Amino acid sequence: MKKNNLIKGMILCLLTVISWGVMFPIATVILKTMDPFYFTAIRYGVADIIFLIILYGLEGRKSFQLEGKGLKLFIFGTLGFAGYSFLTFGGQKIIGTSGAVQASIMMALMPLLTIIVNTFIKKTKPQMFTLIIMCFALTGVLLVITKGDINNLLAVRTNLIGDTLIFIGTICWVFYTIGGTTTFNSWSPIRYTSLSCTMGVISIVALTLIGTQAKLIAPPLLNITLLNFWRLAYVAFIAGVMAVVCWNYGNKILTPINGSLFMNIVPVTTFVVSIMQGTHFKTVELIGALITICSLVANNVYIRSMKKTD
Template identity: 45%
Template sequence: MNTYIKGLLCCLLATLSWGAMFPVMTHALTRIDPFNFTTLRYGIAGIAFALLLLFREGRPAFQLKNQRWGLAWLFGTLGFAGFGFLVFLGQHLAGPSGALTASIMMATMPMLGLLTIWALKKVRPHASTFGFILLSFSGVMLVITNGDMSAILNSPASLTANLLLIAGALCWVIYTIGGSYFPDWSPLRYTTLTTLLGMTSVSATDLVLIGTGLITVPDAAAVTVVIPHLLYMALIAGLMAVLCWNIGNRIITPTNGVLFMDVVPVTAFIVSALNGMVPTHVQIAGAALTATALVLNNLSQRKMLRQAVPDTVLKVSTVRR
């Protein structure tokens, strides 16, 4: 198989899996809270990642001596505790439409990524990018308000849910960028070690919430009911999707990979519609607006990159003369 096609298929598989996970969580969240579910989910995924890393790279891959393990723990905490808790709590608070709202929030990650890179690495986005960010945000607003902008002010619960979703998306963006701080680690090693380190924060948070009575230990009946959801979230949307995403982006580059984030809300809309939660025309228009902003920004970046290459060649040629 052509390597580039392999990269495309990996990104497509990942985003299809992530798009379906929000409707899956709609049913799971009626039986178990987001915190215990996240702990169980990443516990299963962490074991699977560890076994895979042991098989592929051996015991030395788990050694953290002279490694930036503190930074890896931070990124793992943001990616798994931050994303898992905040996004699914936000989806739970958003009610029946939470899957649609959460999925379109994930499509804003590329735009959030540009702003995060600007903040962390001082790489300022081009002026046109800010216009695309505004366009993307407008699409998100249409989805979460269904065209009624006053709903945000009149519904504190919805506002809280949306802020949690944005915060969770930002956590995943920072986690993804975190991979660039470990260039010597394979995608599998970065994913595995950050999952295992992040699980310390996931478990500690869960225990504190149980100890303070804010949540309760799920009973055996509830866990049994959500086992299919857990397996999907841990092994498909977790293990398989994250690895495919990292492999695919390494092949086709993140500039092309981010376009596949449009698949997430489309998949979520289709699965939700099959389950009886049909998006309105306004919500579909909002999702299309956000997708358009993402595509236009990607094309703009490609154009600027093509223009920059001849300029660089010209400067080099001039210096040699």
């Protein structure tokens, strides 16, 4: 790999994970006055239009053909965009201020969770080292979630509900990612992202309208939407379109195994931004985040060494 390409790939991945890390604290502010369903609908409704324009410009009209995979694309798109966003941001809203950090920690766990899910799908025995690392990583997550006291999780029911929603949302994204590397592995990353996002938006809009009709959720007032205009623009254009495009091309240069290492920067960025917003964290929460991040780095290094051995 040429040095210039290496630097380019690193910059692209770095831009992505920093933008995602900043996204969660920004979402915390938005979710104080806006329902997760409408927040998601606005975010991906705007992002999808940009994705489709980029796809048309890069690959032309032929790339819009579904090739008989429409149903599968709809399922994966619904899981990745509707499932992940509704559950993650819904859980974040329930938990409150600390929900941003917990969501970012779960996001950093995605590469490890993908290995575990793939183990069940392909019915292969995971490496013992990976299982040990998983235990360490989850221990770190528990320290962050419970602030060092398991009673915090059990005593406050909303925390348990919120954390469960975020975890299930993360699993939804893992399945979406696996779909892109298996069922749609012959498609370019931007094609899979654009068309699956379109399918996801169909589900997002449908569920949002059903929820509104049933009076379970309410649309945001115009002044609330305008008040959050720049925040919504950030999560749609920067953390949405720019981040995904940079991530796809960055991973193409570095390979996914190297790109996944950058995911550890997401919770670090979220911690920094949350502290700048005035959020105070206990020492045990910082220790928990450090344990999780170090565990993920160790697993990435181990996988790299195994690849070299093979």
